[in-house]
Amino acid sequence: xxxxxxxxxxxxxxxxxxxxxxxxxxxxxxxxxxxxxxxxxxxxxxxxxxxxxxxxxxxxxxxxxxxxxxxxxxxxxxxxxxxxxxxxxxxxxxxxxxxxxxxxxxxxxxxxxxxxxxxxxxxxxxxxxxxxxxxxxxxxxxxxxxxxxxxxxxxxxxxxxxxxxxxxxxxxxxxxxxxxxxxxxxxxxxxxxxxxxxxxxxxxxxxxxxxxxxxxxxxxxxxxxxxxxxxxxxxxxxxxxxxxxxxxxxxxxxxxxxxxxxxxxxxxxxxxxxxxxxxxxxxxxxxxxxxxxxxxxxxxxxxxxxxxxxxxxxxxxxxxxxxxxxxxxxxxxxxxxxxxxxxxxxxxxxxxxxxxxxxxxxxxxxxxxxxxxxxxxxxxxxxxxxxxxxxxxxxxxxxxxxxxxxxxxxxxxxxxxxxxxxxxxxxxxxxxxxxxxxxxxxxxxxxxxxxxxxxxxxxxxxxxxxxxxxxxxxxxxxxxxxxxxxxxxxxxxxxxxxxxxxxxxxxxxxxxxxxxxxxxxxxxxxxxxxxxxxxxxxxxxxxxxxxxxxxxxxxxxxxxxxxxxxxxx
Amino acid sequence: xxxxxxxxxxxxxxxxxxxxxxxxxxxxxxxxxxxxxxxxxxxxxxxxxxxx
Numbered sequence: 001x002x003x004x005x006x007x008x009x010x011x012x013x014x015x016x017x018x019x020x021x022x023x024x025x026x027x028x029x030x031x032x033x034x035x036x037x038x039x040x041x042x043x044x045x046x047x048x049x050x051x052x053x054x055x056x057x058x059x060x061x062x063x064x065x066x067x068x069x070x071x072x073x074x075x076x077x078x079x080x081x082x083x084x085x086x087x088x089x090x091x092x093x094x095x096x097x098x099x100x101x102x103x104x105x106x107x108x109x110x111x112x113x114x115x116x117x118x119x120x121x122x123x124x125x126x127x128x129x130x131x132x133x134x135x136x137x138x139x140x141x142x143x144x145x146x147x148x149x150x151x152x153x154x155x156x157x158x159x160x161x162x163x164x165x166x167x168x169x170x171x172x173x174x175x176x177x178x179x180x181x182x183x184x185x186x187x188x189x190x191x192x193x194x195x196x197x198x199x200x201x202x203x204x205x206x207x208x209x210x211x212x213x214x215x216x217x218x219x220x221x222x223x224x225x226x227x228x229x230x231x232x233x234x235x236x237x238x239x240x241x242x243x244x245x246x247x248x249x250x251x252x253x254x255x256x257x258x259x260x261x262x263x264x265x266x267x268x269x270x271x272x273x274x275x276x277x278x279x280x281x282x283x284x285x286x287x288x289x290x291x292x293x294x295x296x297x298x299x300x301x302x303x304x305x306x307x308x309x310x311x312x313x314x315x316x317x318x319x320x321x322x323x324x325x326x327x328x329x330x331x332x333x334x335x336x337x338x339x340x341x342x343x344x345x346x347x348x349x350x351x352x353x354x355x356x357x358x359x360x361x362x363x364x365x366x367x368x369x370x371x372x373x374x375x376x377x378x379x380x381x382x383x384x385x386x387x388x389x390x391x392x393x394x395x396x397x398x399x400x401x402x403x404x405x406x407x408x409x410x411x412x413x414x415x416x417x418x419x420x421x422x423x424x425x426x427x428x429x430x431x432x433x434x435x436x437x438x439x440x441x442x443x444x445x446x447x448x449x450x451x452x453x454x455x456x457x458x459x460x461x462x463x464x465x466x467x468x469x470x471x472x473x474x475x476x477x478x479x480x481x482x483x484x485x486x487x488x489x490x491x492x493x494x495x496x497x498x499x500x501x502x503x504x505x506x507x508x509x510x511x512x513x514x515x516x517x518x519x520x521x522x523x524x525x526x527x528x529x530x531x532x533x534x535x536x537x538x539x540x541x542x543x544x545x546x547x548x549x550x551x552x553x554x555x556x557x558x559x560x561x562x563x564x565x566x567x568x569x
Numbered sequence: 570x571x572x573x574x575x576x577x578x579x580x581x582x583x584x585x586x587x588x589x590x591x592x593x594x595x596x597x598x599x600x601x602x603x604x605x606x607x608x609x610x611x612x613x614x615x616x617x618x619x620x621x
Contacts, residue, residue, distance in 0.1 A: 042588065074613065081606040085599045213620025220613035233610070265584045268595070275602040279609055 001146065005409030012183060012413035013420075017164050020176035024168025030452040033169035034101050034432045036260035044174050045270025048257045048425075049248070050278065051177035051184075056138030056419035057392065059184065059285065064305075064391030066289025067296075070217040072231045076546075077282050079240025080248075084275030087249045088268040090503050095255070096264045101436040103255040103499070110502040112510030113441070118517055119498055120437040122491045123252055124430065128463065130488055131426040132470025135161075138419045139471065142412070144308050145396055151472055157419055158468035165424045166460045170260050170432075173424045180417035185281075187414035188288055190407060191399065195291040198402055200298055200341075207344060208294040214358055215365065217290055220283070230544045239546035246496035246549055248274075253429035292398055298337050303329040303372055305390035305397050309379050316382045322375060329371045336364040427467065431460040489545040490528060493552020494520040500553060501560045508564045516560035524552045 001009075027033050040048075065073045100106050104123070108116040139153040164172045196205055203211075212218050222232040229235065248254045248271070261267030303326050304310050313322050343357045376388040399411045435456045444451075497520050501513050531542035582594040592598050 071613075071617075078606065078610070081602045085602055088595075089599070209620045218617055218620050220617050221610065263584065264581065265588050269585075269588060269598075272598055272602050276605055279606065283609075283613075 001408060001412070002405050004405050005412070008406055008409030009413045009416070012410065013160065013416055016176050016179045016183070016417065016420075017160060019179055020164040020172040021167050023175040024164075024171035027169055027171065027453070029449040030101075030435070030456060031449075032171070033453055033456050034256070034428075034436070036169070036171040036174060038260060039262055040171075040174055040260040040266065040270075041262065042266045042269035042273060044178055045258050045261050045267060046273030046277075047181045048174040048177040049254060049270060049274045050281070051181045051418075051421035052253055052257060052425040053247075053278075053422075054181075054184065054418055055134050055422040056415045059188065059415055059418050060138060060141060060395060061392035062282070062285045063289030063292055064394035066217070066286040067293045067394050068391050069231075070212075071220040071283070071286050071290065072222050074220050074279065074283050074286055075222065075231050075233050075236035076240055077279050078233065078236035079238075079242070079244040080278045081275040082237070082241045083244030083248055084271045086245060088271050091249050091499075092258065092267050092271065093264055094503070095259060096261070096267060100259070102252050102433050103250050104252070104433065104437050107498065107502060108441075111498075111513055115498060115510050115514045115517065116437060117442075118514060119250070119495050120433050122495055122521075124433055126488045126491050127251070127253060127426055127430055128466065129470065131423060131430065131463065131467040132474060134419060134423045134426060135467055136471035136474040138415055141392060141396065142415065144306075145393065145400065146412075154471040155468055157416065157423070158464055158471065161420050161423045161427065162461060162464035165427050165464065166457050169456065169460070170256060170428055173428045174257065174260065176424065177421045180421040183410075183417050184414050187411050188285060191395075191403070191411060192284070192288045192291055194403060194407065195288070195295050195398070198299075199295055203294075203298070203344065208291060211294050211297060211340065211343075212290045215293075215362070217293055227543045227547060230546050235544060235546050239544070239550050242496065242549040242553055243492065243546055245500075246492040246553070250495045250499045251429075251492075252433050253425045256429050256432055257425065289395070292394060295398070295402075297340050299402070300330055300333045300337075301394075302397065303375055304379070304388075305393040306387055309383075309386050309388070309390075312386070313375075313379045313382050318378050318382055322378050325371050325375050325378070329368055329375075332364050332368045332371070336361055336368070339364065423467065427460050427463045430463040431456050434459050434463075486528070486545065489548050490524050490552075491521070493524055493549040494556055496549060497553040497556025497560075501557050505557065505561060505564075508560045509567075512564040512567060513556070513560040515563055516556045516558075519559045520552045520556035523555045524548050527551060 024036075031037060062073065095103065095106060098106055098109060100109075102120070104116045104120040107119055135154050135157050139157060140150055142148060143150040143153045164176060168175075196208065199208065209218065222229075223234075224232060225234045226232060227235075230239075258267040258270050261270060302310070310322075313319065339357055339361045343354060343361065346354045346357060379386040379388055396415070399408055403411060435452060439455055439459075440447075440452060494517055498513055498517050501508050501516070527541050527543070527548065530538040535542070578595070585592050585595055585598065589598075592601075
């Protein structure tokens with residue numbers, strides 16, 4: 001990166017951090033620190049909700065996802081608008097009227113202390129591990145591509161987030177998230193526009209769409225139902241709704257965003273704002289990936305985007321074999337680019353000749369994909385720990401190699417902003433849950449407001465330090481990212497089931513829902529573990545993670561109702 | 570009970586209009602969000618087929 005990029009990147013980050021600290025100055029009590037004095041407007045809430053969900057990996061991997069698999073990932077978000085409406089109708093009025101600090105606080109007033117503690121514990125375990133990964137996942141990519149030190153990048157991101165989150169609490173988190181979302185949207189829009197301008201002069205936006213469409217990349221809707229596939233309209237609408245209900249309605253990192261609303265109205269509109277704009281935003285990010293796909297039909301892409309792994313394999317004994325594949329890949333690509341130009345020139349030609357050219361292109365593309373797979377197999381054979389999934393590096397590779405000086409700095413600021421916005425919300429929520437649901441409820445119920453404010457700050461700092469430590473050791477363990485993501489999926493359904501019972505099944509009491517929660521969790525874990533241990537016997541249970549949310553929720557609701565009936569209280 | 574609930578809903582609708590004057594009621598706003606989802610799905614179906 002040039003000094004101009006460094007200046008733009010640091011200037012953007014410093015401005016956002018400074019703005020957050022300045023806007024949240026003078027916080028005097030715990031209500032101000034954890035609920036932003038209940039003074040937030042709907043647009044702040046809406047942007048804050050979007051920024052919390054959109055982590056750095058969203059912006060690094062989503063364009064790569066579209067580059068490889070087309071637009072069908074957008075269906076994953078179809079449940080969000082439905083969930084936003086349901087949460088606005090049911091959960092927000094209850095949370096706001098009870099004036100709770102955390103979602104789990106409500107569970108004690110509805111059920112009992114043990115149910116509250118159970119839900120809070122599940123949140124603390126899964127979110128604390130996830131916070132470390134929110135820092136580690138983008139840090140490892142930025143560090144390897146930009147040549148930074150991974151540890152220093154993790155510590156840098158973590159410290160900057162801690163600085164304003166500890167100082168200003170929820171208000172600082174929400175205020176900075178507004179700026180971060182603005183930078184993210186502007187950056188992605190500019191990247192998309194530059195891609196169109198970087199294509200050959202006679203290739204316009206509509207040509208790009210035709211090319212992508214003819215290669216099957218604009219497959220935004222898939223109607224085939226497959227329970228193992230996350231990206232079809234049914235899993236998006238059904239399982240996606242349950243995931244979104246759980247994440248936005250019961251995960252404190254999201255609930256805290258709208259609990260700070262000035263009124264029920266402001267909180268509801270903030271959530272509905274997310275419901276209106278989430279799907280179009282994801283569609284546009286995926287469209288950037290589609291433009292990237294078309295761009296790389298004319299520009300030769302790296303055969304494998306992970307250059308560090310390439311260097312390793314080239315230096316190994318399989319280096320010659322790999323370089324031969326790379327030469328063939330480049331030849332195929334040049335031929336493909338020539339065929340694309342021919343196809344575009346055939347605009348008015350008979351359909352048969354255009355189809356014939358397209359068939360040639362598809363054959364060339366298939367051969368290129370096979371070569372890419374062979375190259376990855378060689379990498380894996382040389383080093384079984386080799387990171388062969390390079391889709392989250394596709395977009396960043398374009399940014400570094402093809403964007404002009406200045407814009408590179410802006411786009412790196414986009415990635416860092418996204419990492420910071422998610423991490424800050426997580427630290428803020430972890431501290432709130434620890435203070436409200438553990439410290440104030442179980443350890444020291446009566447102390448001064450000042451005391452709780454100081455404890456909240458200390459806990460935010462402690463969670464930040466833990467997240468950094470976890471990010472630093474994350475690289476030492478294989479498949480850690482995957483396991484932590486799985487852990488979150490395993491808990492969400494159970495927590496949602498407890499809340500759904502609380503909202504809609506008024507006769508069910510604490511002990512029944514607590515036992516049902518444990519049964520629900522055991523059921524979900526069993527559904528996950530059995531196909532891993534006995535893959536043949538339990539192949540039918542090997543379903544997409546998205547469906548665990550529905551299974552957990554339904555089991556808890558049914559079991560809680562049955563247990564309550566049996567207890568005849 | 571029903572009258573009380575109707576009154577609460579009217580109050581919430583009135584508060585909504587203070588913030589967003591063009592939003593007639595909460596039902597209208599919920600319909601807008603869900604209607605947009607349906608429109609987007611239809612648009613995506615068209616998009617999936619238009620450029621093939």
